[in-house]
Amino acid sequence: MPSLTDVMTADADLARAAGIRTMAAKGAAPEDAFVDWLCRMGDNCLVLGHRVSEWCGHSPVLEEDIALANTALDLIGQTQLWLGLAGEVEGKGRSADNLAYLRDAAQFRNVLLVERPNGDFGQTLMRQFLFDAWHMEMLRALQKSTDTRVAEIAAKAAKEVAYHLERSADLVIRLGDGTEESRARMQKALNVLWPYTGEMSAPDAVDTAMAEAGIAPDLATVKAAWDRTVAEVLAEATLSLPTGTFQHKGGKQGRHTEALGFILADMQFLQRAYPGGTW
């Protein structure tokens, strides 16, 4: 295992490298933006999949343990498809595994929402619902992508995510419109997570370039559908939409919260300590 000093030095180098890459991306070849965007899709699935898998063996009931593990599995499977395509488009011989295990935090492109800690079961479910509602709309739209590889992955993933959304919406309603205790916990989870939801649909240069190329949808249309789903489900769940307007951002550009570092330390340990190890 590398010493702490090594890790910090490596981190600083990687952060500088990422900075250079971000600057280079400003006058960006479309491929760079495409790779970046594919990493966003893949990293959202990877980081949320890892977070959800942390519940394995710890859920309140057996059925939920199985459901969470299955959801995590679907997300990791989708990660392989998105990051596999990212590596292919990038053309530097990096596989999905390389991208998952050998990049550092500053090169991850997931939204901050998916790296938020699990909290209690209610908070995990609320995070899942807020993401699923966006993911479903995104995958629906991506099936019309001008890039057939993207459309094919979206068609595959949409079938799985439909089950994720139906389950998370059901549970948000059951727990929200449940006991005094469960309702209070769900409202608290919603309040805590709400400032992390805006980033999903806030476009930057990469999103705009993808929309202009017809590869990905205009995020404003995704947001409109997300707003409707969320409002409908939260109303049935008897929960109040938070009124605060402040929204965190940065994950899509590689500026993460400390939470991601802990996830990567756990997820990447084996490949860092035993490079190229297989089993």
Place this chain on the structure above:
Amino acid sequence: MTTAARPDLAIVRRWLSQVPDPEIPVISLTDLGIIRDVEWQDDTLVVTVTPTYSGCPATSVINLDIEAALRARGIEKLRLERRLSPPWTTDWISAEGREKLRAYGIAPPVDGTAADGRLAGRVARLAGTSNLVIACPRCGSTKTEKVSQFGSTPCKASYRCTDCLEPFDYFKCI
């Protein structure tokens, strides 16, 4: 293998129909509908496979099993290709495969009932008035209830029969 010695594709398909699914060994890979194409490209046999669920851990074992089965039949040059589109659907499970599932204790999929992520009707489902009728594979009763839409493998949901009280797996639609 010379071109003249290439086994007929119908024979190759028959061989593949004898390779069991690693998770549900009563049905074969062809019953499951995941073998999308078999063809000769010169002296190389190309088998095109589609994954069931994108994260299904059985995928790599399936590829190994296909390779082992065909090598055992003397196929030397073999290539496996993955095809994502059109995505796999439970509609492709053969009629024979469905009967084998039922006999094994897994209720086969009811076509056309896949989740679509549209939340209309959710309230009815929560109230338990779903019009999806899953017959118990053990006693045949239609008085069954969903325990969870996720089960022991990604492709299954958990149900229970309120007549014979047995829990069972339902091969859910996708």
